[in-house]
Amino acid sequence: MSHQLRGASADALAVLTDKLGQVVGSGADASRVADDLFGVSDVLRREPALRRVATDVSVTPEGKAELVRGIFGSQLDAASLDLVTDAVGRRWAATRDLGDALEHLGVVAVVRSAEGAGQADALEDQLFAFERLVSGTPELRDALSDPARSVEDKRGLVRGLLDGKATPATIRLAEQSLAGTHRTVAVALEEYQKVAAAHRDRLVAEVRVARELPEAETQRLAGVLARQYGRPVHLNIVVDPDVIGGIRVEIGDDVIDGTVVSRLDDARRRLAG
Structure with missing residues (x-):
């Protein structure tokens, strides 16, 4: 997460994390849920007006849920839509916290997908190895932080490096690290490692x-x-x-x-x- 959630935001994230566990435990596709949550988080960061309405305590939870269904309903899996409508109905200490929390939940969903495939240990090892590669290779670090290069171009570079060498979950989080929600790609990868370890109580x-x-x-x-x-x-x-x-x-x-x-x-x- 790009910053530490506190107060009402931390409470909301804890409840939503439990709900995510129930949703995936009931058979929802964790990878699809992760993609959906990352997508909504990205839209909220790009659209300040939507972010303000979605976290406005003067708007009823029902009104915000209706807004979310109108904007995202046709694009999200039913389980993902349920999580997002629940999220907008909760109190957030700061407007940015909602997007950060949804990204965090997306990372947890990726970790759960890795667990389901028996690849959770590999995910942690590979995230660390890729973070070391990025931190220790100035040319790669510069290429991934270059504002003149599109995110899709950077994703292509990451896939070229990792395809056939890393699990799908690792590649998904490596791509997500390019979203710009953390100070650098390396910081994002470090954060994802912490989320994975915390989720697995390690x-x-x-x-x-x-x-x-x-x-x-x-x-x-x-x-x-x-x-x-x-x-x-x-x-x-x-x-x-x-x-x-x-x-x-x-x-x-x-x-x-x-x-x-x-x-x-x-x-x-x-x-x-």
């Missing part, structure tokens, strides 16, 4: 090592961290030559640094003191 750890970790060591580290934090932990492994042995783990604001460099720095500080 923490995300970035693990920096000097060499690839064997699978057994990776599983052991995940187990140790899960016991320490009381929740499953998804590991994003980064091979970083600057680590020089050992391991560095970041989980949220926590940093566990067991690298050789860190130990040398500690020794220097003790000697200097």
Whole structure:
């Protein structure tokens, strides 16, 4: 989400997230719902007048629902339309929050589609890998942020990079990262990783090592961290030559640094003191 929802908006999103779970659990196509929610979110951002009416507390929920059905009714799946009409009937702390919440729900719907296909772990791994690629490749970063290039052109570039190498859910979120609702594509991808982890009730750890970790060591580290934090932990492994042995783990604001460099720095500080 491009900013943190608070107050009434956070309450509305929580209720709508539960409803999305019920809708998908009842058999709605999660991928179709995601596309619909992304589409409505995009329209709301482009049409300030519609956004104002849709969040205006002086307009009745019934009136707003009728407006939404008139504009989107023929284009949306029935389950998606039900979610959107419910959303406009709720209170929002700021007009932009409605569009942000619908995008967030769309991301959750994509994650649920990945879960249904048994590809949720792959989605998290691939989002991280693509975010690293974008962040570490100036030419690609510039191409994806170039205002002179159309969004469709940028989507074509993303599909060219990911087709055959990533799951449909990953490609869908990589395309959504181009919508311009976040400061950069990399920030959008980071946000989507957080949404996926939160939906699956997991923490995300970035693990920096000097060499690839064997699978057994990776599983052991995940187990140790899960016991320490009381929740499953998804590991994003980064091979970083600057680590020089050992391991560095970041989980949220926590940093566990067991690298050789860190130990040398500690020794220097003790000697200097």
